[in-house]
Amino acid sequence: MKMKHILLFYISMFIVPFSAMAQEETSSTNDTLTQPERYGIRVGADLSKPLRTLLEEGYSGFEVMGDFRFNKKFYFAAEIGNEKRDFNEPNLNSTTSGSYAKIGFDYNAYENWLGMENMIYGGLRYGFSTFKQELISYSVYTDDQTFPTVINSQAQEFEGLTAHWAELIVGVKAEIFNNLYFSINLQLKRKISDDKPENFDNLFIPGYNRTYDFSKFGAGYGYSISYLIPIYKK
Amino acid sequence: MFKKVILISILIVFTNSCTRDDICSQNTPNTPKLVISFRDIINPLQTKEVVGLEIETDYENSIIVIPETSSDSIAIPLQTSTDTTKFRFKRRVNDSIFNIDKIMFVAQRSEVYVNRACSYKTIYENLNATLESDGDNWILSLDILNNTVENENEAHITILH
Numbered sequence: 504m505k506m507k508h509i510l511l512f513y514i515s516m517f518i519v520p521f522s523a524m525a526q527e528e529t530s531s532t533n534d535t536l537t538q539p540e541r542y543g544i545r546v547g548a549d550l551s552k553p554l555r556t557l558l559e560e561g562y563s564g565f566e567v568m569g570d571f572r573f574n575k576k577f578y579f580a581a582e583i584g585n586e587k588r589d590f591n592e593p594n595l596n597s598t599t600s601g602s603y604a605k606i607g608f609d610y611n612a613y614e615n616w617l618g619m620e621n622m623i624y625g626g627l628r629y630g631f632s633t634f635k636q637e638l639i640s641y642s643v644y645t646d647d648q649t650f651p652t653v654i655n656s657q658a659q660e661f662e663g664l665t666a667h668w669a670e671l672i673v674g675v676k677a678e679i680f681n682n683l684y685f686s687i688n689l690q691l692k693r694k695i696s697d698d699k700p701e702n703f704d705n706l707f708i709p710g711y712n713r714t715y716d717f718s719k720f721g722a723g724y725g726y727s728i729s730y731l732i733p734i735y736k737k
Numbered sequence: 738m739f740k741k742v743i744l745i746s747i748l749i750v751f752t753n754s755c756t757r758d759d760i761c762s763q764n765t766p767n768t769p770k771l772v773i774s775f776r777d778i779i780n781p782l783q784t785k786e787v788v789g790l791e792i793e794t795d796y797e798n799s800i801i802v803i804p805e806t807s808s809d810s811i812a813i814p815l816q817t818s819t820d821t822t823k824f825r826f827k828r829r830v831n832d833s834i835f836n837i838d839k840i841m842f843v844a845q846r847s848e849v850y851v852n853r854a855c856s857y858k859t860i861y862e863n864l865n866a867t868l869e870s871d872g873d874n875w876i877l878s879l880d881i882l883n884n885t886v887e888n889e890n891e892a893h894i895t896i897l898h
Binding site: 590592594642643645647649650651652653702703704716 | 761763767768770794800802814816817818822848849850851852853854855856857858859
């Protein structure tokens with residue numbers, strides 16, 4: 504499943520720049536038939552997170568998002584959300600919970616047919632999260648079986664942790680009903696900095712998804728539904 | 738070209754990081770063992786093999802840690818749940834008799850985070866070793882070289898015999 508997401512992500516990464524180049528060349532200016540395009544604020548919510556809350560043990564979260572079209576190709580975009588995730592392994596047990604915000608822009612690389620307003624987009628985000636980590640229990644790892652291992656269940660809480668990251672996002676947005684959009688996106692993240700709890704690590708960062716011990720990169724995905732509130736036409 | 742290079746490098750970093758996290762690698766240092774070297778009482782600079790050495794824990798239901806061997810250097814585990822660990826160091830005298838010497842190790846433990854797969858390891862500080870005198874000890878002297886046990890790179894204790 505994870506490999507599929509990664510693969511999809513790479514495919515999208517390759518396709519977006521090429522389609523962007525190809526589309527720009529073919530745009531013609533002396534078209535007599537012009538239809539004004541709608542500009543406005545689009546607000547929505549992520550569907551994958553509530554669904555994971557229902558289906559996945561040890562996860563809960565939600566995300567709301569908005570974007571504002573400020574020129575033909577560019578949109579201001581922002582997401583805010585909250586996530587809680589458990590880490591349950593036989594020798595390590597912890598919970599992370601907190602809120603996050605992401606701001607940035609999307610670039611629409613798709614040249615629409617007349618009257619359509621779909622997007623194949625790429626964008627950049629700056630992500631910020633404040634969260635807490637709770638170390639519930641752990642056992643000391645040893646490769647020797649002579650003495651029994653004991654589980655240390657003295658819970659420790661690390662509060663007020665923060666993390667910053669940069670994010671590359673690619674996706675498609677399609678208008679399925681009037682003003683109602685469905686969107687799928689993939690995110691590649693690179694951690695800029697995070698507060699490490701003393702004698703522990705951030706196993707998960709809300710908004711960033713799980714961390715990797717040997718890498719500053721992370722990945723995520725989302726699919727969402729959003730509604731366009733048109734403000735003016737141009 | 739530039740794009741491709743970036744993408745390939747991202748790919749390498751990204752796919753690399755997926756697999757290494759989930760299992761605790763044998764190469765990751767975890768709870769260190771206590772390393773003991775055996776030396777000659779007459780010439781303490783000279784290592785001296787103990788012939789017919791066997792080590793077991795000094796508790797009810799004792800467990801053999803080192804089965805009978807001849808060696809001049811061994812590594813034994815210390816307890817991760819209490820500060821003291823007791824062992825019986827046995828040296829074969831003849832076919833049916835062992836000379837048994839008891840040693841008690843005491844150290845302050847602290848638990849250090851390793852990573853998500855290995856969780857924590859214990860390191861030991863202020864290590865102390867006491868040899869129980871029984872009138873017929875084959876261990877003649879016990880020197881602590883390094884009272885902090887945080888790796889297995891060199892001997893922590895020398896036993897002279």
